[in-house]
Amino acid sequence: MLLDIFIPYWGDPALMRETVRSVLAQDSDAWRLTVVDDAYPSDEIERWIGGLGHPRITYRRKDTNEGITANYRTCVALASEPLMMMLGCDDRLLPNYVRAVLAAHERFPQAAIIQPGVEVIDEHGAVVSTLADSVKRQLARSRGRGYRLLGGESLATNLMLGDWLYWPALTFRTDRIKAFDFREGYPIIQDLALVMDMIFAGEQLLLTPDVAFQYRRHSASASSTKLLDGSRFAGERDYFALAAAQAAEVGWSRARRAARWRLTSRAHAGVLLPRAVARRDAAAVRALARHVFGA
DSSP states (O other): OOEEEEEEEOSOHHHHHHHHHHHHTOSOOOEEEEEEEOOOSOOHHHHHHHHHOOTTEEEEEOSSOOOHHHHHHHHHHHOOSSEEEEOOTTOEEOTTHHHHHHHHHHHOTTOSEEEEEEEEEOTTSOBOOOHHHHHHHHHHHTTOSSSEEEOHHHHHHHHHHOOOOOGGGOEEEHHHHTTOOOOTTOTTTHHHHHHHHHHHTTOOEEEEEEEEEEEEOOTTSHHHHTSTTSHHHHHHHHHHHHHHHHHHHTTOHHHHHHHHHOHHHHHHHHHHHHHHHHTTOHHHHHHHHHHHHOO
């Protein structure tokens, strides 16, 4: 069995090379890598990958930039192995990633989603700890330790209280992710929306004890740059309203309440509110205050 690794590429070529090298450094050869270039305005990565001449690496370039959601769809459509992942083009696999997720799938083949342990790194590749990631760790630990097969209202409620998943680190059963689609209108939170759609449909998620992934958190990311202007939180607010309605449809009252309260999302905006005040950014203050205190 091979793991289908996809990199939906648009970004810093230097970081992208780090990402590809992390795939090459795996202690298992049971992988195949496909780079889907979303018309990045440089052929540097195309030339570099061509120079590698690796038999298990394929490069595809789109004629026009279609955006991240469309590129995710392309990756899912191209997947043909039993398991697939969409690796961020600035993140890194630890050498045990492929071995760890394949072993996890063998033990728990019913799991549609596998979340291995994650380290957070900064722009320079140093392991760091941030407030957001400390909260994520605490929420994940509340689910227990060791291998944990999760699903149903309990998991939905927990993720609505706070999204502790790391999307680029997730491995999916290919047959299960192909049964769902990314929702339009949620460019920042479409990853959580897809996972929640799977959970509402009865799919299960496996947490593993293996630390196997390095997630890069830096100020240039799309999710970070949209924090202070309020656009990310507007999208989150719309999504949580949708999730509350989905929970009501399946009779999950605790998950519905958690989606309506969106406590961690409100707290995140509250942490940023003093920064917006200090910058005298009236529009950002209004947007953040609405998210913290609004219905």
